[in-house]
Amino acid sequence: MSESILRVQNLRVVFPHRHGELVAIDDVSFEVKKGEILGFVGESGAGKSMTGAAIIGLIDPPGYVEQGEIWLEDQRIDQLDMRAFTKIRGRRISMVFQDPLTSLNPLRTIGDQLIETIQMHLPVSQEEAKRKAMAGLEEVGIDPARFNAYPHEFSGGMRQRVVIALALSAEPELIIADEPTTALDVSVQAQVLELLKKLCRERNASVILITHDMGVIAETTDRVAVLYAGRLAEIGPTEKVLHQPEHPYTRGLIASTPSVELGNIDTELFQIEGAMPRLDALPTGCAFHPRCEHAQDRCVEQRPDLLQERVACWLYADG
Amino acid sequence: MLFIILRRLLQAIVVLLLVALVAFTIFRYIGDPVESLLGQEATEADRRALIDRLGLDDPIPVQYLRFVTNALQGDFGVSYRTAEQVSGLIAERLPATLELALVSALFALVVGTLLGIYTAIYRDGFVAHTIMSSSLIGVSLPTFLIGVLLIWVFAVELGWLPSFGRGETVQIGFWSTGFLTASGLKSLILPAITLGLYQMTLIMRLVRAEMLEVLRQDFIRFARARGLPDRVVYFGHALKNTLVPVITVAGLQLGAIVAFAIITETVFQWPGVGLLFVNAVFFVDIPVMSAYLLLVGTVFVVINLIVDLLYLAIDPRIRDGQLRRKAT
C-alpha cells in the first residue's frame, strides 16, 4: 500500500435539510497512487467537487462525512479536528479552484499571500520565504518582479498560474485541481494544464483533476473515475476507459463528446436521453437506469456494486 | 489617482453649493426677514434702510453669492429670536455636540465592529443568537425612548449618572470641554450610548452580514485550502475585505450621529447645536435653521469625501480605476 498516497473507502457525504437529507456522495471508494494524475469526470452535481472538498476537509456546513474513511498514507484524516487539519492543508494536500478571479484575496499582493502560505508551513525566515516565493513565481512563468502586484493586475490565465504557485508553495504531495481551466480562455487552457502536469511530475506529486471535459481527461490523466449522481460508475486507466468504456453512461458520455482522437468528426453527436436525477429524487437501484437502454429489472431493484474494481453495472455481473 | 481625488473634491463642492442654495432659499424666502428683524412698528424709512443694508433688492444670483461668501466667513446673519449673531450661538454650542458625537461614534464603531465579527464567526452560537435578536429590538426602539429609559434606570432608579446637561466644563480658548472633569465624563455616558446605540446595532449587523458574505467567497476557501488557520483567515483575510463596504455605511452613520444629536440633545437637555436647531424650528428662527442646515450639510459632505479617500487607501482596484465604489 506504500505506493498509494490517498485511499478513500466507502465515502458517504450527506446534507441534512428540512425534509431529511441529501446524499451528495454515496459509497465511493478509490485510491490515488504516488505521482499519478487521477481524473474525475461527470456532470455538474455528480459529486466531483464534493469528493475533493471531502478529502481536504472543507465541506460546507451543514454537509458532513457520514460514513467511510479517508487515509492519507498511514494517517486517517476524515476525523481530524480543524486545528490538526490546517497542518495538512497546503502542506500535504493542496487545492486549486475553478475561478482564478475569485481565488485570490483582491486586497493583498500576490507576494504577500505566497509568503504567508510558505511561512505557515515551512520553518523558514522571512527572506528565505520571499526567495522561495519568487522562485515559485518564476517556475509558473511569472516575472518575479511582479511580486508586489495585486491580483487584479493579472489576466485570468496568469492569475491561475499564481494560484498554482500558491497551491504548490509548501510542496504538497497531493493537489486537488477542481476544474482549474474551465474559467479560462480556450487558448490558455492547454498551457495552464500542461504547466500543472509538468510541475507535479517534477515533484512526483499526485493530482486529482476534476473536470467535465473528456478532452482534458484524455490529454492529462493516467486514470479516470466517472461519477454519476454521487456514485462511482466506472474507474480505470484512462486509455482503457476511453477506448473500451464499459458502463453505459461512460459510453454515452464519450459518444457525446466531439472527439478529434477518434477521427469521426462527421458523425452526428450522440445524446443521452433525459437528465441526471436531482439528488432529492434519486431512482431506486442503479441511479442511471431510467436513462439506460440496457436497463433490466435488476437495475431497477438493486444497486450494482463496483464489479472487478472497474464498473458498477449489472451488465458485467457474470464475468 | 490625483485625478480621482480632484474629481471627488469637485463633486463635494457642487453638492455643498446645492445645500447652500437650499439654505439660502430658506433664509431669504421663508418668512419676511425685514419684518422679523424690525418688528411690526417699524417705519417705512427703517424698512427701506434695512432692505438696502441687507441688499434684498439685488438680483438673486448676487444675493446667493453674498450668502455663500458670508457663510464662508462665518457670518450667518442674526437670530430672529435673540438678535444675537448666529455664528456666535453656534460656536458656543458646537463643542458640546462634537464631543458627544465623537464619543458616540467611537462607541458605535468599536463595539459594533467587534460584535459584528463575533456574531459572524460564532453565528450558530447561543450568545451570537441572543445578541442578534436583542439588536432587532434595538433597531425598533426610537432613539428618544432609549434615552428616556436609560434616564429612568440609571439616573432615577439607581442614581448613578446625571440625567441632563454636560456637568462641569473646562474652557480652553474658545472650546469648552467636558472631557477633563469627572462630572463632565459622567454626563457623557448616557447621551453617548443613546446616540450611538442605533448606529452600533446597524454597524454590527452590517459587519456581520459582510463578514458572512466574504467568508463564503472562493479566496477564503482557497486560504483555508492552503492551510491557513482560522485566526489568519478571519483577521488576515476576511476582516479587511469586510471593511471595504462597511466604511461607506459607517461613514454615513457618523454623519447621521451629528444629525440625530437633535433628539439626544433634547432628551438630555444637552447644550449643543441640535437643541439650538429644535428650538429654532419651534420658534421659526429662520437664520439659525439655515445655518444649521449648512453646518450639517458640510459635515456630511466632508465625511463622504473622507470615506471616498479611505476607499482609495484600502482597495487597490479602486486606485487603479478598475472598480467603482459600491453605491449604497
Added chain:
Amino acid sequence: MNGEKSAWQRFLASDFFYDFKRSPVTIVSFVIVVTLILMAILADLVAPTNPFDPGSLNLMNGFTPPMEPNAFTGETFLLGTDDQGRDLLSAIIYGLRVSLFVGLTAVILAMFIGVSLGLLAGYRGGWVDAVIMRIADIQVTFPSILIAVLIFGVARGLLPPDLRDELAITVLIVAIGLSEWVPFARTVRGTTMVEKEKEYVQAARLIGLGSSQIMVRHILPNVLSPVLVIATITLALAIIAEATLSFLGVGAPPTEPSLGTLIRIGQDFLFSGEWWILLFPAVTLLALALSVNLLGDWLRDTLNPRLK
C-alpha cells in the same frame, strides 16, 4: 358572489396564508396591530372618557396611580391619571389615533410621490430620470428625521402664526411624507426599467396605448408587492418619526397629543415618581412600532423569497 368566495378560498389555500399560519410571531404582531388600529378608529366608543372634554376632567384626580382608588375622589383608573386628572387609558387611545392617522397618511403620501416619480424616472429615462434620482441620492444622504424636522420648520415659517397649531397635523404629515419617498421611487424605478423592455409592454405600445395607460395598467401591477413591503416598513418608520417629532415638541400640537407628546409629558414626572405617565404610552408606542416592523420583515421574506 361565487367568484368572491373562491377568491377567499384561494387565499386560505395560498402559500401566503400558509406562511402566515406557521409564524406565531407574525400572528401576534398582526393581532396587536389590528387591535390597536380598531381601538384608534373606535376611540369614541372604547375610551372610558373623552380626554379633551374639559367637563370630564377633575383636577382632584391628578396623579392617581393605576388600579388604586384616588385618595380624594375614590375613583379608580386602569392605567392611572396624569397631572390634570386625565384618564391615561383614554389619553393613550386618543393619542394612538393621532399617531396612526399621521403615520398612515404620511406613508400614503410618500407612496404616492415615490411611486409616481419612480414610474416617471424609470419609464422616461434620460434627464428626467437623472434629475429625480440625483435628488433622491442627495436626500437619502441625510437622515429622514432631520429632513422631516427641517420641512416642518420651513412649513411653519410659511404659515401665518395663528394657523400654525391648527395645521400642525397636516404639516407633520407632509414633513414625514416628503422625507420617506425615496425607497419607493428607487424600487419602482428599477422594476419599471426591467418591465418596459418586456414584450407585452412593447406590444401594448404598438397597439397605441398611451404612456400613462401603460404605466398604470401594465407596469404598476408588477411593483405592487415590493411597494407593499416598503410601505409596511415605512409605516413603522413614520410612526417613530411622528413620535420623535412630537417628543421634540415640533410635532403634534398640545391640543391633539400623540403618543410622542404623552411620552414627553411623562418624562417630566419621572423624577417625582409618577412612572405610569411615561410607561404606558411608551409601551404602547413600542408594541405598535415593533409589531409593524415584524410584519414588514415577514412580508418581505414571504413576498421576496430570494431576499432571504
